[in-house]
Amino acid sequence: MAIQTGTIETRVPARMDRLPWSRFHWRVVVGLGTVWILDGLEVTMVGSVAARLTEPGSGINLTSGQIGIAAAIYVLGACLGALFFGQLTDMFGRKKLFMLTLLVYLVATVATAFAFSPWYFYLARFFTGAGIGGEYAAINSAIDELIPARVRGRVDLIINGSYWLGAAGGAAAAVFFLNQAIFPTWLGWRLAFAVGAVLGLGILLVRRHVPESPRWLFIHGMQDEAERIVNRIESEVSEEADERLAEPDQSITIRQRRRIPFRMIAETAFKLYPRRSVLGIALFTGQAFLYNGVTFNLGTLLSTFYGVASAIVPLFIVIYALSNFAGPVILGRLFDTVGRIPMIAGTYLGSAVLTIPLTLLFINGMLSRWTFLALLVAVFFLASAGASSAYLTVSEIFPMETRALAIAFFYAVGTAVGGITGPLLFGQLIGTNQRIYVAIAFLLGAGVMALGGIAELFLGVRAEQTSLENLAKPLTAQEAEEGEPPGEEQKQQGEAPQQGGQRLEATRRRAEAEQVRAQAAEHRAAVHELRSSGTAEQEQSEQALADAADLRAQELDERATAHDELARVEETDDERVMAIARACAQAAEHRATALAERSTALTAEEETESRYHLTLSEAAAERGRAQEQRALAEENRSAAGEAEETSTAVAQARADMHLAWAYRHEKLADLQVARAEQDDDAARRYEHEEAELQARALAADERVRSSEHRAAADDLYSDVHTTEQVEAQRAEIAEREQQDRETERLIRERIARRQERERHGLRRFRPGPGSILGSARLGGLDVRSPRTDIESEPDxxxxxxxxxxxxxxxxxxxxxxxxxxxxxxxxxxxxxxxxxxxxxxxxxxxxxxxxxxxxxxxxxxxxxxxxxxxx
Structure with missing residues (x-):
């Protein structure tokens, strides 16, 4: 599996979250979720057979105190196993580890069946717990990464609640295997432990068909493998649903890393998410103390205070276990609808409150064995949903790279504080045969559960129906936003991070490219020499090496281009420029991958292998073209935000067109991968989808032309409008001039008529303005011009x-x-x-x-x- 690191944009998370529920998801649930059944089986088996292990003739002869110690050792092994295997899960992948941890469990539980002394029993229980603890880390992280966000809450709770199916099954099996009429005292309990191994073998067969988490793959530089897995899943789901899946509308940009240092993972929880860390510890400690304390010692509690015979204890445990499973099943849907915070806080606080009347009635001896069980069932109906939500919460609220280790860490801390002290405390207090001391243990458990509920109220995260990447951004996505860190090769050489590292890395890649071109020239020189003295086979070999070296040099040039583009990301604060530069960097990385695959194809020994790598080369080239189209789309979006109204429409149409072509190229890449994998069904489906996307892209081309023609028409209309305005202004001026001339003509005619009437009429002899009598001119006093205002203002x-x-x-x-x-x-x-x-x-x-x-x-x-x- 080729590992290529760089900054990439991927839609894998969105593609996984949009999938409808299908047989694939049931396979994940059965193959991975059954770890909880195994854990329930183991824990309850010990509780059910505890009384038998203390009886003479059992072949091991443990005391009640030693039973408590064995339970604590099992939990200790689970804590250490979770931490150890959790780190390996984040380093080497989910699938490798959930296969390995299951094998550890199988071997250890079979070894438990052959226990012959306390120390051997303790050792076997330790490794059984280590396998189960490792399962927690690998399984919970894988399940959350493979299950759609919209149903993640209820699915996680039901899977975690399936612990109690294992508990019920273990108790029921114990009833059968502890029947002395069928099995002797020394054999029955051994066969009961072997049941877990048989179940584990069946789970192992199912897990072979569960894929690696695509989210883990693309972060660790295996983008092509992630795409192939998602393509297969989509093909299966689409065929089952008999409908075409909708195109995802979200993507995430991350900086791929071959490995993530443990120090970075460990610091993440406490430096980036301190409130969430406190929440995780509170939830895990609360559920572990009460749960482990009661469950590990339920058999001895019933035997000591209610006289329940050891052969009948498993029947009580079956009822207790089924009620615990009912809690997550019935309440699980509400965690996705009502919300995480009210439901988690409600189940924690509710179980704590119900424990108080249980304790008071227990102290006063007012409960029979059945009423005691009924109250216990009510308490743990709520507590079981709350306990399951602790694993759900921690698996959701931390970055992808730290998910498995976060689960392991908080499980280990919470279980070490509550899961070990709880069984020890309950076991020792039950051994006193004093109800008051057992009641104190119950009240302590209620108090710790209440603290977990209060922590959820103040520190809880609203994670319902939300993508994991939106709840906690992957560390590699943060790196991509901040710019690429120094390369691993650079770190290995002891070079410290420095400003401008991308430019320096680009220069190094170009220097390597020149060295490789020198090697190519040497090979070509050898070709010329061999033409006269060598064989055709040697000549062809040297020519192939020369061509491969040329391709390697081009690959290094493309990687240098990617570093230059990432340098642009570091050097600007403009989000648009950063988006364009990232897309260009990803395009260069894909082109480099295409060249690397072509180089591999040239040097392949088998024709089949050569064709395989050539097809993958074309797939990478198509992804490069898709990123180039995305870069162009970002450029046009940027132009649309700055242009005038007409130009904005054209730029937006071009952006949509480039995005349509990007989708088409990505689908072509999927098609090429399917052909390389010889997946004919997927290839046919991708051909059909690619044809649809090509039609949409061509339609987008025509819409661009339509927008361009409209813009041209608007420009011409604008010119026409300007000409019309000039003509209208000229016409208006001419009209005003004509009106002025007409007004002047009318005034002249009016004055002429007035003067004519005054010469021939009698008005000049009447008193008043303008007449002969009373005229100021007669006295030589009037200096005004002849009166014309009354003639010029009657309009x-x-x-x-x-x-x-x-x-x-x-x-x-x-x-x-x-x-x-x-x-x-x-x-x-x-x-x-x-x-x-x-x-x-x-x-x-x-x-x-x-x-x-x-x-x-x-x-x-x-x-x-x-x-x-x-x-």
Whole structure:
């Protein structure tokens, strides 16, 4: 499996989260979730057979105190196994470890069946616990990474609650195997432990078909393998659902790492997420103390205080276990709908509250064996859902790279504080045969559970139906945002991180490329030499090496380009520029991978292997083209945000078009991978989907052309509009000039008519302005020009006359004066305006005192006379 590291953008998490529930998910649940059944089987088996192990003839002869010690050793092994295997799970992958830990469990539980002394029994129980603890780390992380986010809560709770199916099964098996009528005392309990090994073998067969977590693969530089696994899963789910899966709309950018240092993983929880760390410890400690304390000692508790025979104890444990399983099954859905915080806090606090009346009634001896069991069932109906949610919470709220170790760490700490002290304390206090001491243990357990509920109220995280990557961003995604850290090769050489490291790395890659080109030239020189003295086979070999070296040099150039683009990310604060640079860097990385695969194909010994790598090369090239299209889409989105309205539409259409082509190239890459893997069903499906995506991309091309044509039309219309505005302005100016000329003409005509009337009429002899009598000119005092203002300002009054007659029809002079408010015009203006309107044809005089609109059809009843004579 080729490992190529670099900054990549992937949609694997979104693709996994959008899948509908299918047989694949049931396979994950059965293959991985059954670890809890094994744990329940082991823990309950000890509780069920504890009384038998203390009986003479059992072949081991343990005391009650030694039973408690064995339980504590089992838990200690689980804690240490979780820490050890948890770190290996984050380093080497989920699948390798969940196969290894199951094998450890199988060997150890078989060894338990052959125990012959206390020390051997302790040792076998330690390694059985170590296998189970390792399972917790590997399994919970893998399940959360393979199950869709929308149902992750209920599925996790039911899987964790399946512990009690194992407990019920173990108790029921113990009833059968402890029946002395069927098996002797020394044999029955040994066969009971062997049942776990048989179940484990069946689980091992199922697990072979559970894939590695694609999320773990792409973070650790195995993007192609992650894509192949997701492609297979999608093909299976799509075929089962008989429908095409929707395209995911989210992606994440991460910086791939071959390995993540343990120091980085350990520091993450406490430096980046201190509140979540406190929450994890509180939840695990609370559930471990009460649960392990009661469960490990339930058999001896019933035997000591209620006289239940050892052969009957498993029946009580079956009822107890089934009620515990019912809690997560019934309440699990609410953790995804009502929410994590109210449900986790409610189950923790609710179980603590119910423990109080149980304790009080137990102290006073007011409970029979069945009423005691009924109250215990009520307490653990809630407590079981809360305990399961502790594993769910820790597996969700820490980054992907630390998930397994976080589960292991908090399980180990919580179990060390509560899971070991609980069984020891309960066991020792039950041994006193004093109810008051056992009641104190119950109240301590209730108090610790209450503290876990309070911690959830104040520190809880709303994780319902949310992607894991949104709850806690992967460390490698944070690295991608901040820029690439120094390469591993650089660290191995002892070089300290420094500013501008990307540019330096690019220079190193280009220097390596030149060295490789020198080697290519040497091989070509050898080709020329062999043409005269060597064989054709040697010549072909040297030519192949030369070609491979050339491809290697081109690969190094592309990786240098990727480092240059990542340097751009470091050197800018502009989010758009960073997105474009990351896409360009990823495109260069994919092109480098394509060249590496071509180089491998050239040097492959088998034709089949060569074709395989050539096909993978084409797949990587298609992914490179997809990233190039994404970079172009980002550039156009950036342009759309800065352009004018018309240009924005074109830029957005181009961005959509480039994104459509990116989807098509990604699907082509999936198709090539399917062909390389010879998965004909997946290849046919991808061909169909690629054809649809190509049609969409071509449609997007046409929409770009449509937007460009619209923009061109808008530009032309803008030019036309500008021309029209100029023409309209010119026409307006010409119209105003014409109106001015017409006004001047009217004024001249009015003045001329006025002067003509004054020469021939009697007005010049009347007192008033402008007459001979009373004229200031007679005294030589008037220096004004001849009066023309009354002639040049009647247009407003004429308009009022025209409107009044148009609205009211023929009207006599007196009514007309009232209609237009002539009394406010000033002396002589009404008569002057009336006379001018008649002269200019704006109104018609119908009789001596009647006037009508100019278009009136009435007959004139008299000749027009000088209006001035009718003052």
């Amino acid at each position: 407003r009054e004429i308009g009022m006359l025209v409107r009044a007659l148009s609205e009211h029809g023929p009207t006599n002079r007196r009514e007309l004066a009232q209609l237009v408010g002539a009394r406010y015009w000033g002396p002589g203006k009404f008569g002057q305006a009336l006379s001018i309107a008649v002269d200019e044809g704006d109104i018609r005089r119908l009789s001596r005192s009647m006037y009508g609109p100019a278009e009136s059809s009435g007959e004139d009843t008299g000749e027009s006379t000088d209006e001035s004579s009718e003052e």
